[in-house]
Amino acid sequence: MAVDIGSVLALVLFLVLVATVIYYSRKTRQIQQEAQQQARIQAQQQAQAQFEQWVRQHTDQLRTQIEQVARDKFQAELEKWKNEAERQIRKDALSKSANTVLGRIGEEFAPFLVAGRYNVNPKDFRHLGSPVDFIAFKGLSDDKEVEIIFFEVKTGNQNLNTNERKVRDAINMKRVRYEVINFSEVLEETKKRLREEVEREVEES
Template sequence: MLEWVVVFLLFLIFLVWAYYRGRISEIAMRRATDLFNEWKERELEKQVEMRLKPELEKWKEIEEENIRRDAISRSISTILGKVGESLAPLLIWQEYGVNPKDMRFLGTPVDYIVFKGLSNENPEEIWFVEVKSGKSTELTTRERRIRDLVESKKVRWITLHLQSELEKLRAGL
């Protein structure tokens, strides 16, 4: 009887060993397959990179050159705009006979306000001047609105006396 128990135990041990050996083999096979697939993906990525890297580098060079050209073009436009704004008083003097001393640079929302005749102590008119140096001669929405206000004579004069205003503030406290 003891012999049968020993045989049965040996048989159980064999079954457990076979089961775990099969599981270990299955896990090892799965891991080996995963490693092979990862290696295969890396190799494929390397091949794609080797093929596409020269094209990518060429594309980068072309795009960098385009970016540089665009930056230079914008820089030139900006510089020309600044030069144009600086030359505007001379051009207005030549074209309209306004003394450059009568012009005041604002920059925004309009470039200049001209007090025609101010340098001779005889102001005759006030002009709002917007200088356009680029390809576009169109006013921005903001500039058009200001032009419309001036043309519809919605212009006002205010004299602010600081001392009186400060006294009002003090009295209110």
């Protein structure tokens, strides 16, 4: 049986052509798949980059808004505190001023205000100021037995200071006495000390 060389060659060429078509078809699909995969990756990267840019942009805007709100709130609270502090300072100043005025009025008019309470004639009050405000010689103007009373004038919740407490304690412990000073004797003693000091200076020189 004779073999037709032409038919064989045609068959071989056909098979080669089919194989080539199949190969390039697969290669083309592979290239397309790789291109699609690369395109998807690039699209994802671009989308991620755009999303991150959007987040940064809106985060900055949100941070700016939050900072502005915080500044506005802080400024409002600061103004509120300043106004309240100023009102309190004015109130305290007025209160202290009123207490000072009342204290001075009390010191000046205490004899007239407390005279009836302690049954002391206002004429019997003597103003000292420190370390006690007044000494009253009760009964002196009425030619009666004299009682000596020490008065310290306070207003509000004021307390005695250290020196005032010392005077109070001395009076309560009866560490009080009466002395008569002969001023002529004092002058003579002073002159004598001066003469002695002068003589000592002369001897030493």
